[in-house]
Amino acid sequence: xxxxxxxxxxxxxxxxSGAEAEAAETDGNDPGTALAAAEAKAAENWERxxxxxxxxxxxxxxxxxxxxxxxxxxxxxxxxxLLAVKDGLEMALAAAENASVESLLEGSEATLKLLGSTMxxxxxEQVDPEGEPFDPEWHEAISVQPSDAAEPGTxxxxxxxxxxxxxxLLRPAMVIVAED
Numbered sequence: 091x092x093x094x095x096x097x098x099x100x101x102x103x104x105x106x107s108g109a110e111a112e113a114a115e116t117d118g119n120d121p122g123t124a125l126a127a128a129e130a131k132a133a134e135n136w137e138r139x140x141x142x143x144x145x146x147x148x149x150x151x152x153x154x155x156x157x158x159x160x161x162x163x164x165x166x167x168x169x170x171x172l173l174a175v176k177d178g179l180e181m182a183l184a185a186a187e188n189a190s191v192e193s194l195l196e197g198s199e200a201t202l203k204l205l206g207s208t209m210x211x212x213x214x215e216q217v218d219p220e221g222e223p224f225d226p227e228w229h230e231a232i233s234v235q236p237s238d239a240a241e242p243g244t245x246x247x248x249x250x251x252x253x254x255x256x257x258x259l260l261r262p263a264m265v266i267v268a269e270d
Contacts, residue, residue: 171208178204209253217252217263219245228252230262234269242270 178201186194206216219229224243229252237246245265252263 168208168212171211172205175201175205175208213256214260215254217254217259218248219252219263219265220248221245224265224267228254228259228262229265229267231267232264233266235266237268240268242268244268 178197182194182197182201185197189197209215217228219225221240222245223241224231224245229245232249235246237244240246244267245263246268247266248263249266250264253260
C-alpha cells in the first residue's frame with residue numbers, strides 16, 4: 091500500500107507537507123525502509139502490550155489486596171464501638187463491691203442502652219414478634235400453647251429475641267405460639 095492510497099481523495103500533493111511527501115515516496119520505493127518502519131511499529135506495539143499487561147496485573151494484585159484488607163478490617167469500627175460497652179461493664183463490676191442495687195441496676199441499664207445504640211448504628215435490629223403471626227423465616231417455635239386470648243398461629247411469648255443485620259436474619263426469635 092502506498093502513501094497515495096492512504097490519503098483521502100480530496101487531498102493533493104501540495105496539501106501534504108514536505109516530510110510526509112518524502113516519507114510516502116520512500117515507503118513506496120524502498121521495501122527495506124518499509125520493513126524497518128513496520129518492525130519499529132511492531133516493537134512499539136509490543137512495548138505497549140507489555141505495559142498494559144503489567145498494569146492489568148498490578149490492578150489485579152491491588153484489588154486482591156484491597157479485598158483481603160476489607161475482610162480483615164471489616165469489623166474494625168464495630169469492634170471499637172463495642173469497646174465502650176465492655177468498658178462500661180468493667181466499671182460496673184469494679185464499682186459493684188461498694189454500690190447499691192439501685193446504682194448497679196442503673197449502670198446495667200445504661201450499658202444495655204449503649205449496646206443497643208451501637209448495634210443499631212451498625213444495622214443490627216431486634217426481632218421482637220410478640221403478638222404477631224408466626225413466621226418460620228424469622229421465628230423459631232419452641233413450644234405451642236392453647237390460648238383463648240390470641241388467634242391460632244400467633245406468637246404468645248418471646249423467650250429469646252431475634253436479630254437481623256440490614257434486613258438479613260442473624261438469629262431467629264425463640265417463641266411460644268398459640269395452638270391451632
